[in-house]
Amino acid sequence: MVVLTEKQRTFFKEEGYLVLESILNKEELKYYSNLYDSFLTNKIDASKYRSDLSGAVGQKNEKITQIMLPSKLVPEVLEKALHMKTLKVAQELLGDDIELDFDMLINKAPNTNTITPWHQDAAYWIDMPDKRAVSCWTAIDRAYKENGCMWYTPKSHLLEVLPHVQTGTKGALKCEGSEANSVCIELEPGSCVFHHGGALHYSRGNATNDNRRAFITNFRPKEMIALERAKGIDHSGEREVRL
Secondary structure, eight states, X not given: OOOOOHHHHHHHHHHSEEEXXXXXXXXXXXXXXXXXXXXXXXXXXXXXXEEETTOOOSOSSOSEEEEEOHHXXXXXXXXXXXXXXXXXXXXXXXXXXXXXXXXXXXXEOTTOOOOEEEEOGGGGXXXXXXXXXXXXXXXXXXXXXXXXXXXXXXXXXXXXXXXXXXXXXXXXXXXXXOGGGOEEEOBOTTOEEEEETTOEEEEOOOOSSSOXXXXXXXXXXXXXXXXXXXXXXXXXXXXXXXO
């Protein structure tokens, strides 16, 4: 099982993100790649949880496909490598009471060149007394500048959540941010980056001929998950600034 070094834990605490290489081996990556394609081609019907994060309307093809709660449709993934390993890392970073809150798929289709705007994940969530939260962004394809890898603003998780607005119709939330004071995180397939719920991040559009697929797992304390569910929040797809 994963065991982080003190240096890694300190880096995450201070900077708000942490890169881990090759969290998935080649065989594991093959499983997730095939599963992902089953979602994208509708072999697995995820229409209830599927939307276009670009917020555009009246278009035939999605630019940024988001599929919420893939593990609800394919429960077996909860016992597979990605969920098990990323849960272990999340617990090492934030504590033994950390559990999986929700998961999702986000793909940037080829040559769509549509950014995911600057935002903090916490802007999507209700205000909770325990703010420990971490997301793991695992690259299924190589992620680099030209196809929309992640950018993070170091130490932004130490600040208050910025004002956010919604893009388009049911599009992603956005706030102010800049590449100038941020770092670009390029990843090989099977590698990942963990980021704090308050970390400011964004990605450029995909200007290549290939997909940019990411499998994302999100974690927080068990009691805070129970609080969300009691308020009717299950992360099934609504995107609005919550208070």
